Amino acid sequence: MKTSSTKLILFHPSFTKQPGSPTTNHHRRWWFSFISFLTFILTLTFLTSKSILSPTPPSLTTPNSLPPPIFDALLHYTTTKTNSSMTFQELTTIANVLKNCPSPCNFLVFGLTHETLLWKSLNTNGRTIFVDESAYFVGKLEEKHPYIEAYDVVFTTKVNELYDLLDYTKDQIKKDCRPVQNLLFSDCKLAINDLPNHIYEMGWDVILVDGPRGFFPVAPGRMSAIFTAGVLARSKKGGCGKTHVFVHEMDRQVENVCSEEFLCKENLVETVDLLGHFVVKNKVVNSQEFCPSSYSSSKSRSRSSKSFYKDH
Secondary structure (H helix, E strand, O other), X not given: OOOOOOOOOOOOHHHHXXXXXXXXXXXXXXXXXXXXXXXXXXXXXXXXXXXXXXXXXXXXXXXXXXXXXXXXXHHHHHHOOOOOOOOHHHHHHHHHHHHOOOOOOEEEEEOOOXXXXXXXXXXXXXXXXXXXXXXHHHHHHHHXXXXXXXXXXOOOOOHHHHHHHHHHHHHOOOOOOOOOOOHHHOOOOOOOOOOOXXXXXXXXXXXXXXXXXXXXXXXXXXXXXXXXXHHHHHOOOOOOOEEEEEEEOOOOHHHHHHHHHHOXXXXXXXXXXXXXXXXXXXXXXXXXXXXXXXXXXXXXXXXXXXXXXXXX
């Protein structure tokens, strides 16, 4: 015989609350906040540990990474074993002018040298163009550093023709070899006239002549580069009416004589080791002389050197 028993069931007050009651909503918000916080902490911990274990190169993660010219220059000069052809004082002189050059600075360089990447990196916010005698070196440089703007030129002059070319230039000073002209249309033997058009249209703030080769009699020499620098400076339009022109290796005959002829002694502001620093002002279109009586003094002083160049 079954005996019946009475069971007493008790209900907790919370079970009798409606789903939308304030107490229920409070618990749900608390749990949601806790889970969100916990998810954030776990995610942050994961990302932090991953970055520590597998660091990514700064250049790929930081938006303010070094510009390619500066990065390549630092890497190049840190690893290269070749010494600069310029002294520290010469490099500093040019660097200071570039630092104080109004931005954007237009910088024209004759010659591809050990310092090429340095010149580009020092003028990052401006425009730097290189001109060299070697199409091969220009091509290799642009292939390795696509941001470099460089052009090759065929120089037809020779070091041992220095004084014949100066005689010719004197005869043509009012014609093809004028101090102020657009060299693109010049037939002067010393004019570099086969570069892209924009080079003749730009106003150059700084020009460096450190090429082409000029250390043996049949080398191209720097007569054309110095002449062209002198004309570009005097033909400058707009902006600052002067151009800083640097000529390296002023101890050599061609560099010394041609600088005196086309850049002028009165424009020489300083000489640092073998570097001549000239500041050349632009001139009026009908100007018919580079420097007052420069060639006559060079001619009388240097005729003995002329026979040397002829005989070698």
